[in-house]
Amino acid sequence: MEWFMMMIAPELVVAxxxxxxxxxxxxxKDRVD
Structure with a gap:
């Protein structure tokens, strides 16, 4: 399970x-308007 989290963690951070x-x-943008 740990290796799975290690593989998925960077993608979650990027997302x-x-x-x-x-x-x-x-x-x-809403504030500028």
Whole structure:
């Protein structure tokens, strides 16, 4: 199970970072409007 988490963890981190940046950009755009 640990090796599975090791293989999947980086993808989760990348997905989380992309989602965070998407939400940040969405809020920033909404604020600018």
């Amino acid at each position: 989380g970072a992309v989602l965070f940046l998407f939400l940040y950009a969405w809020k920033y």
